[in-house]
Amino acid sequence: MSQNGHKVIGTRPIRHDGVDKVTGRAIYGADIQLTGLLHGTVKRSPHPHARIKNIDTSRAEAHPGVRAVVTAHDLPQIADKLADLGEAIVNLRDASNNVLAYGKVLYKGHAVAGVAAINLHVAQEAVELIDVEYEVLPHVTGVLEAMEDGAPILHEDMKTTSMGEETDKVSNIANHFQHKMGEPDDGFAEADVVIEREFTTQTVHQGYIETHNATALWNEEGQLTIWTSTQGAFSVRDQMAEILQMPVSKVKIVPLEIGGGFGGKISVYLDPVAALLSKKTGHPVKMTMTRDEVFEGTGPTPGSYLKVKMGATSDGRLTAATAYMAYEAGAYPGSPVGAGAGCIFTPYDIPNVQIDGYDVCVNKPKTNAYRAPGATNAAYATETVVDEISEKLGVDPLEFRVKNGAKEGTRRADGPVHPRIGCIETTEAALNSEHYRSSLAKSANGKVRGRGVASGYWFNFNGGRSAISVSINPDGTINMLEGSTDIGGSRASIAMQLAETIGLEATDIKPYVVDTDSIGYTDVTGGSRTTFGTGYAAHATGQALIREMKERASKLWDVPADAIDFEDGVFSYRDDAEKRGSFKEMASQAGDAGGPVVAQVSTNPDGSGGGAFATHVVDVEVDRETGKVDILRYTAVQDAGTAIHPSYVEGQMQGGVVQGIGWGLNEEYIYNDDGSMTNASFLDYRMPTTLDLPMIETIIVEVPNESHPYGVRGVGEVPIVPPPAALANAIYDATGVRLRDLPMSPPRVQKALAENGG
Amino acid sequence: MRNFSYVNATSIEQVPSLLGRSWDDAVVMAGGTDLVGEMKDYAAVPKRVVNLKSIEGLDYIRQDDAGLRIGALTTLTDVLENSAVSQELPVLHQAVSVIASPQIRNMATLAGNILQRPRCWYYRSEDFPCLKKGGARCYAVGGVNTYHAIFGSGPSYIVHPSDAAPALMALGATVHVHGPRGGDEVLMDDFFTMPEMNIRRENILRPNEIVTEISIPKPEANSKGMFLKVRERESIDFALVSLAAQMTVVNGTCERASLVLGGVAPIPWRAVEAEDYLRGRRITEARAESAAEAAVEDAAPMPHNGYKVEIAKNLVKQAVQALAS
Numbered sequence A: 001m002s003q004n005g006h007k008v009i010g011t012r013p014i015r016h017d018g019v020d021k022v023t024g025r026a027i028y029g030a031d032i033q034l035t036g037l038l039h040g041t042v043k044r045s046p047h048p049h050a051r052i053k054n055i056d057t058s059r060a061e062a063h064p065g066v067r068a069v070v071t072a073h074d075l076p077q078i079a080d081k082l083a084d085l086g087e088a089i090v091n092l093r094d095a096s097n098n099v100l101a102y103g104k105v106l107y108k109g110h111a112v113a114g115v116a117a118i119n120l121h122v123a124q125e126a127v128e129l130i131d132v133e134y135e136v137l138p139h140v141t142g143v144l145e146a147m148e149d150g151a152p153i154l155h156e157d158m159k160t161t162s163m164g165e166e167t168d169k170v171s172n173i174a175n176h177f178q179h180k181m182g183e184p185d186d187g188f189a190e191a192d193v194v195i196e197r198e199f200t201t202q203t204v205h206q207g208y209i210e211t212h213n214a215t216a217l218w219n220e221e222g223q224l225t226i227w228t229s230t231q232g233a234f235s236v237r238d239q240m241a242e243i244l245q246m247p248v249s250k251v252k253i254v255p256l257e258i259g260g261g262f263g264g265k266i267s268v269y270l271d272p273v274a275a276l277l278s279k280k281t282g283h284p285v286k287m288t289m290t291r292d293e294v295f296e297g298t299g300p301t302p303g304s305y306l307k308v309k310m311g312a313t314s315d316g317r318l319t320a321a322t323a324y325m326a327y328e329a330g331a332y333p334g335s336p337v338g339a340g341a342g343c344i345f346t347p348y349d350i351p352n353v354q355i356d357g358y359d360v361c362v363n364k365p366k367t368n369a370y371r372a373p374g375a376t377n378a379a380y381a382t383e384t385v386v387d388e389i390s391e392k393l394g395v396d397p398l399e400f401r402v403k404n405g406a407k408e409g410t411r412r413a414d415g416p417v418h419p420r421i422g423c424i425e426t427t428e429a430a431l432n433s434e435h436y437r438s439s440l441a442k443s444a445n446g447k448v449r450g451r452g453v454a455s456g457y458w459f460n461f462n463g464g465r466s467a468i469s470v471s472i473n474p475d476g477t478i479n480m481l482e483g484s485t486d487i488g489g490s491r492a493s494i495a496m497q498l499a500e501t502i503g504l505e506a507t508d509i510k511p512y513v514v515d516t517d518s519i520g521y522t523d524v525t526g527g528s529r530t531t532f533g534t535g536y537a538a539h540a541t542g543q544a545l546i547r548e549m550k551e552r553a554s555k556l557w558d559v560p561a562d563a564i565d566f567e568d569g570v571f572s573y574r575d576d577a578e579k580r581g582s583f584k585e586m587a588s589q590a591g592d593a594g595g596p597v598v599a600q601v602s603t604n605p606d607g608s609g610g611g612a613f614a615t616h617v618v619d620v621e622v623d624r625e626t627g628k629v630d631i632l633r634y635t636a637v638q639d640a641g642t643a644i645h646p647s648y649v650e651g652q653m654q655g656g657v658v659q660g661i662g663w664g665l666n667e668e669y670i671y672n673d674d675g676s677m678t679n680a681s682f683l684d685y686r687m688p689t690t691l692d693l694p695m696i697e698t699i700i701v702e703v704p705n706e707s708h709p710y711g712v713r714g715v716g717e718v719p720i721v722p723p724p725a726a727l728a729n730a731i732y733d734a735t736g737v738r739l740r741d742l743p744m745s746p747p748r749v750q751k752a753l754a755e756n757g758g
Numbered sequence B: 001m002r003n004f005s006y007v008n009a010t011s012i013e014q015v016p017s018l019l020g021r022s023w024d025d026a027v028v029m030a031g032g033t034d035l036v037g038e039m040k041d042y043a044a045v046p047k048r049v050v051n052l053k054s055i056e057g058l059d060y061i062r063q064d065d066a067g068l069r070i071g072a073l074t075t076l077t078d079v080l081e082n083s084a085v086s087q088e089l090p091v092l093h094q095a096v097s098v099i100a101s102p103q104i105r106n107m108a109t110l111a112g113n114i115l116q117r118p119r120c121w122y123y124r125s126e127d128f129p130c131l132k133k134g135g136a137r138c139y140a141v142g143g144v145n146t147y148h149a150i151f152g153s154g155p156s157y158i159v160h161p162s163d164a165a166p167a168l169m170a171l172g173a174t175v176h177v178h179g180p181r182g183g184d185e186v187l188m189d190d191f192f193t194m195p196e197m198n199i200r201r202e203n204i205l206r207p208n209e210i211v212t213e214i215s216i217p218k219p220e221a222n223s224k225g226m227f228l229k230v231r232e233r234e235s236i237d238f239a240l241v242s243l244a245a246q247m248t249v250v251n252g253t254c255e256r257a258s259l260v261l262g263g264v265a266p267i268p269w270r271a272v273e274a275e276d277y278l279r280g281r282r283i284t285e286a287r288a289e290s291a292a293e294a295a296v297e298d299a300a301p302m303p304h305n306g307y308k309v310e311i312a313k314n315l316v317k318q319a320v321q322a323l324a325s
């Protein structure tokens, strides 16, 4: 038995989908084969900004192997309309134009046409036969340049919204908002130490291994089926229905196994194109992106510019903070600057705060969610400034964080007041960790070593719709259908919550992720919501099954249902010790008393409940000659609420840390002056390999989430938030030089050290 | 990738006739780890691909009194695991051990490694018709040249990507070439060519010639070697700068030094000034430093790659000191 009296929760069973995945049996998008299958590919813009004067598809259409060509003219023109896709609000007209450019191309890699052919090679050849006439326009890729007067304008009809009101000004700034609490000027006046710094971060990609894919079949009845790799099948259904202007009832999405998403597999890219090509040809059409298409044609997370100012008294109390945050939205409005603004100072209790956020269009791919979208950029700035303040005050940076830590009742600058959260508990666990208490040995090889810490916050979406449908087998096992796609072990974590509720083993539940026609609406697997939200539904399903079993027992035993108890996995009749049975025993007879036992439950919790906090400790070794930063030891501490399957919580923490390390030390889109990306391959866009990393140590803190029956908090996103700042602080500790521009790659570190005598 | 025809060669003698007058007609494939990527990126667009792996007897490592002979199709893994290589040619062993990843080394051949094409990101992108692909300009000039050459004066600024080539050159290896008129032998030092000689290629090989063997003379007694490589990532990453060093040191005095830098020039770059400086001198820290200075004397870094000069210098100093001790 695990802690808190749980039998299943807190244990580490083998995941239900594990064997098929490690033996290569699991079905991914690339595995789909259908009779009469055609292969599609996309023609993309070579220019970062240009007007499309004409698209001539005749040469491609004349190619004997080509079956159809589509352009934006094959898409219905749709009005400006916002839709909530779970992790981001999307304007559907923009979404449609992003799928196939209409009028203008806004980034290099922007899709302009799709081709279906008898095989992929013919399709690729045919793409070269599509003649697009462009009027090349000046482009802008940097966020600050894009905000300047006179910058090339992406959307001639887009007026800046400022503080909630649309202005008359046409600019690349889609939106400027402000959160204000208290009087920052007064707060800074009280402070003894005030630090103000500027930071930049570059565009980075989620880097999922499986590239985007979609296979579409538009049959003779007008029924569209899409097999695809997505974080949210229903979200794809909604987008398809809107972009193609068809009823949701005509669209069925079959989600396949997903080889990574991290927020990047929510928006549709290929799916509508494959659908149009299938409609034109009457054949199923399969499309798969190459890696450079993924880099240049999907949604990375934004580059940004931040200016953060914080003040504290000499006795170590934060008095005021301000932030200026400008985030690149990419080609269409909708950067995660709003989310970043909600996170930037949240680990702290600061009385006077002002945050100004700017959502800025630039000629780069439309950005998309990436693990705690917006929060990592924000924490890089805040956590570096906090490190400087602690140093100035001569206090331990973690003690400073504990002293100023957010707790129940602390108000966030953007409004909400924290319920019970584990911010301080997490920081204290880091402070007391063996790692933080150990001393850092000097390097023997002429390199220099240092230690850094940083904290981070992510909201967690404590809500959303989830549906579960179960049927009980006579042997007492349960087939469990769910709508949540499984990108991080959620089949297991959800099945375990059902098993716990009704007193079964995790292996007694057989979880299946099913298509949109087979289960109730379920929101995306994103926002760290799935183990929380669909787990919430699993708990409710367990409760429904217990009620139903009591009804069946009442018939079988001929006693009143309300006199039957369920405790420790056993149903029993209060007045007769003979009348008792476990869930499994009851299952074998229950069918005789009213047919097979089934249950369907859907839930939509209210969204309250606290977010996730993390504090990380890292030791680095810096080679001054090459600028290379090696990570010697890394410990991630995080409040998981309740760890349902601790191995998968640890896995999420480790995965997030690794992505944060890549973002901090190496990853970036490197742009040419002509607005193209030079390094659109995994060779030149350097994500860390196992050899670049030590084992990432984890410490799970459990401060239960009061809005979940088992206390679950989301765990998937916050671990990416602290790493870049923790690394910057460690590099400073080692070299005496502060790095405020990401990534801190060898050429940049070497240059910074040379310039600053570090 | 464009359509192409595919031929399995069955003998060395047959190959020249299967190849053509131009690289657009036909190319040979060994492990394919470089060629297939090039074809996918449209950097190579051959009408015919001639597979060499179907020729028997080209994967061998033979040792005799003169040294080691390695067949062109020997995989990097076989080179890495060969005990004669690891015991007598540590510079080659170490170089091969840091190439790519185990999976790629299992497929890649030694000849393919020294014949692999540049990794310049403009060259590898379909969107940039640069000089090397027959176009009108070099995009690295005025572009992002962080990973380009610090030696040579154009007109192409690629760096030679091979790790094995500097090691083989430091060892004084010879390349065995087979063409329409039969076999020929070329010293590694004379094999690679600078862009001003032929902008489209990196060596003297003609379209209808192939490499059949690489032979390495037995290092002289008292000679030691090592390979150093600096890269941003610990695996699957090309060198920012590498150094293959083989030195004969007797009683603390350098009799001969062979120092070849990788990642800095369009060909494996022999640091002749440093070699000359070291010959006949007792090695001290100051002299190691002078040798390092001499090695980069002619460096002409581009706007984004000045850091390579420092790294090159540090590697030379480090290796000279290590091999003298």
Ligand SMILES: Cc1cc2nc3c(=O)[nH]c(=O)nc-3n(C[C@H](O)[C@H](O)[C@H](O)COP(=O)(O)OP(=O)(O)OC[C@H]3O[C@@H](n4cnc5c(N)ncnc54)[C@H](O)[C@@H]3O)c2cc1C
Binding pocket: A683, B027, B028, B029, B030, B031, B032, B033, B034, B035, B036, B037, B052, B072, B098, B099, B100, B101, B104, B107, B108, B109, B110, B111, B112, B113, B114, B115, B116, B117, B161, B162, B163, B164, B209, B210, B211, B212, B236, B237, B238, B239
């Ligand atoms: C991800 C990745 C990382 C890498 N990292 C490194 C690295 O760190 N260091 C490094 O040195 N290399 C690296 N490489 C390159 C790799 O080592 C080469 O691709 C490999 O050695 C080529 O050998 P191959 O047998 O596969 O050659 P192929 O791909 O078959 O051929 C390569 C070229 O040589 C020609 N060729 C091959 N054999 C002959 C022959 N006998 N005669 C004439 N021409 C011939 C082909 O026509 C072709 O142009 C990397 C490659 C990849 C894909």
Ligand code: SF4
Binding pocket: B118, B120, B121, B122, B123, B130, B131, B132, B133, B137, B138, B139, B140, B141, B148, B155, B156, B157, B158
């Ligand atoms: S360095 Fe050479 S390969 Fe690269 S762009 Fe210039 S000419 Fe082309």
